Amino acid sequence: MKLQLLYHEYLNLKFNRGLPSVPFDGFEYGLLEEDGAELFFVERKDEAFVEWTYELQPRDPHYVVSPDWKPVLSAFFNHLDIYDELVLYYLLFTINTTTSIVRTHPFLSMNDFMKNYCFFQLAQLTDASGLNEEQRQQLRDFFFFFYLYAHPVNEETLNAFSFNGQDLIHTKTNILMEHYFTVYHDYYSENLDKHRDELFIAPHEIHACKDLTLELLRSIEGKSPKLIMPSEEGLDVLLQLINNVDDLIHMNAENKTTLFGIMKDFLSDNRLNPYRQHCFRMLLQNYVCYILYFKFDEIDDLVDYFKGTPVWCEAIINYIFTDAIFIQKMMRQNQIDITKYPNVIEFFNEEARRIYL
Template sequence: MKAKLQTLYNDYLNIKWKRGLTPVHSEPFEYSLYEDDSAGLFLSGHSEETFTNWMSELRPEDPYYGSKPIGKPVLAEVFNQLDVYDELVLYYLLFTLNTTLSIHTHNSYSAMNDFMKNYSFFQLAQLNGLSSLKDQQKRELRDFFFFFYLYTHPVSEETLYACSFSGKDLIHTKTDIKLEHYFSAFHDYYIAKLDKYGEQILISQHEIQACKHLTLELIRTIEGKSPKLIMPMEEGLEAVVELINNVDQMLHMYAKNKTLLFDVMRNFLADHRTSPYRNHCFTSLLQNYVSYILYFNFDEINALVDDFRETPVWCGIVINKIFTDAIFINKFMRQSTINITDYPNVVEFFDEEARRFYL
């Protein structure tokens, strides 16, 4: 039975941001909490086996350690261009993909990484449906988000640069193998050879099949081949969530009258209700402003500062969240050799953390 990704994603957000909603049981998976408030996506009926760790005993030996490897990859007959070094990289990519729906506890540094990984995953699911951006702009952002999806996991440098997009397909660049084909063959191999690997695999053939379907749905979501994910609505968040779920609407609003977008931000700040999910949605909206507006024209930040000039406290909140909740803005400022000291009207609102990071 296939689990619907949107349903699992809703449960993921519900648990992660303590929304207090009753989880929707999505056979054959269910979330279970650990004592430290982290959570794993378990296979129903298994108290130990999760979507992430079912294949933990199948990790290839590291060919970089010990004597020169003499073995072949398990899927060498299917992909004859594959070597044992590639096999290890693809295993790590599979592990990274399958941890997308895991929920961890964090310190301040790892919390930023976690936000950026999952923000990037969500944005990759949106890009193909956008009509407001040119194809080249969408390709730029797709590469940008995929880089951060891996970078903030984190992965090794070799794994970070192992893949690229070819059209809509993610491929292992060195071998030209499509990730979707490799991950499909990986699961099919162990379904067929389950008797041989019985001591390492503690789930059934149909459960491996379910894991395969979910893994493939995750990769297709990243590739933009699946229906886009949406953030669920919550009372008082309607305007913010609507713009998160519809980037085209945000861009049309901004093009028509920039103040309309800034008013959505102001109205959020004027509403003193607080919750982890509300804060997450506001952070996501601000990073959308960074990713889809400032990324292509950093000078637009002057319009934000001018519009918030009469409410300097709110201006400071917005500016500092933009610059310190994630490092997306730092990455493309470096790419475009933008010096923040050329924008004293922005720097004057920096708090201590932003000053330490940027000045």
Template sequence: MKLHTLYSDYIRIRFSLPLEPAHRNMMMAFGQYEDDSAALFFADHPDETFSGWISELRPKDPYYGSKPDWKPVLAEKYEQLNVYDEMILYYLLFTINSTLSVNVYNTYSAMNDFMKNYSFLQLSHLHDISRLDDGEKQQLRDFFFFFYLYAHPVNDETLHACSFHAQHLIHTKTGIHLKDYFAAYYDHYSSHRDKYGEQIVISAKEIHACKHLTLELLQVLEGRSNRLSMPLEKGLEPAIHLINDVDNMLKLYADDPAALFQIMRDLLAGSTMHTTIETNDNGEPNNSLINALQEDSLQKPVSYRDHCFTLLLQNYVSYVLFFDFEEIRSVVHAFQDTPEECSFILSKMFTDTIFLQRMMKQQQIDLAQYPEVTRFFNEDAKQWYL
């Protein structure tokens, strides 16, 4: 499978963009459900999905019932593995394989969906960013990988089960490389498919294709893949070029901050702002009239333009504020003459994700020291932070 092609299709389906010509000889392709969610289906087994077929092979829950008296499926290959480790590795595999699923928000948090997929995209970019040193890349790698798992969401044991060894993820307790374990997992079920005939519908060849796609997804998490890109769309090119090339964004911000803020302003001009704000006679924002999102707006699908706007703002959070929170004052300075825009941008930065919340906690940043920022918060941001 070609991950970059599938990722482009995933974005296009998610945001109702025109699809590119169909790709030949693909064992899997996206299909949509009636509720507009989507998944990767097998061409020869249209009722089975890439993320779903392994659910029939889910290990018995060792926490349920009496003390487990069975061994992991791969116990002969990995003697250090117990049934609790096996369950965690299954959760990790399912989390990775569901990366390209398009979710609907009546059953899945929109914020979680954004954070998981944002983190996945950034993990594909980190190794190419020359304006960050190795230590800074490692900090962000750990940050993004944490949120990739946290936002899925996974349980606490799974969240903290892995660590990086150079550019490879390992199951910390056993020292098993995820790459090796997942390859062995697929090889086992491919080789013993007849034994699991009641649980496995897809062919051995399709299992092999799943193995390659899982390992491609894992390479993204480990920073060993080519970077993924958001599809270009007419009118959004300046922003998307910066989203796809963080070095260019950081260079533009270093050379001409106003130019970056203007790109944000241009994106915002075509977006739907749900925050309204009135000012006092002196031009100060009237806090009592900064309103939260309208209730019905929460049900509207996010446009590709709005998504790119959010990506660009969160890139500013991740690559600028993460290393120098004082730069938040530059945002205020750039937008304070248009209070409605300033309120909308700052509130989005702080409430579209919990990245800033975790960042400030880790760095012991006190928002009380930034009254020029918090005075522009809408009601949602106030409830979160004040």
């Protein structure tokens, strides 16, 4: 399966781009009554990709006084306990729901944006030669934290995983997630008769789910070709900076007024639509994560460039500070006091002031 094709179809439906659908292996999107969309099996329109494991969710041992059962895969992972099993299930579900298109309540839209954004960035990092290895690892941990946090997951799941190089592992047991998910899918496809009351798809469909889940995982690990945001008329330069992080880093280092000019050109363009707006939000959060993350004082140059057009300056500053909470965590990590940047606070809207002051 080519994940890029699926990702383009995801964006096509999510932002109502109106492009012809492109088929991909074994799955197709179907619209839901609540105005969202899920991946369905091509041969089985009543079963969604994210739903096939619903009945396989392990019992929660936290609500049992003396849990006395073993994990389903204990024969393959003898150091796995029933608490770990539940956490690994939550991760599987989180990864699979990356494909879901949900029309969220406005108060949940930030989480939806952050999860989508972090998934895309995790796929980019391996090719970001403008960062050193330490910086890439810092951002990999940062993006994966928010990928889980924005799902959202419980605190136990949020802190259960780490990267060993590019391999995502369950920290406590050192189990490779790629190995675990492979064994998980193979077990159920080979033992379907034991689980007839819980499974409603065929072995070849479980294998299709395995292939897709592993592709999503490898993209998160940065082992697959990086994802690309599709082109749209008038967005070529902006998309170049999104799809090639090195270009953003280089442009900011060599001639940041050119970068700011691209932002200015977008704001002066009246051809707004949901996809164009999403791309601009991504560019600004890239500026946060790849520039301000390592040198927060760069924000002074941004404000100096735009302060002559206060409406645009206010728009950019508030996108940066209220579209996502990346910068909030970054400031806490680096003990940055925003009150020492009155030139920035000057352009805060009411929401930004409520959050940061």
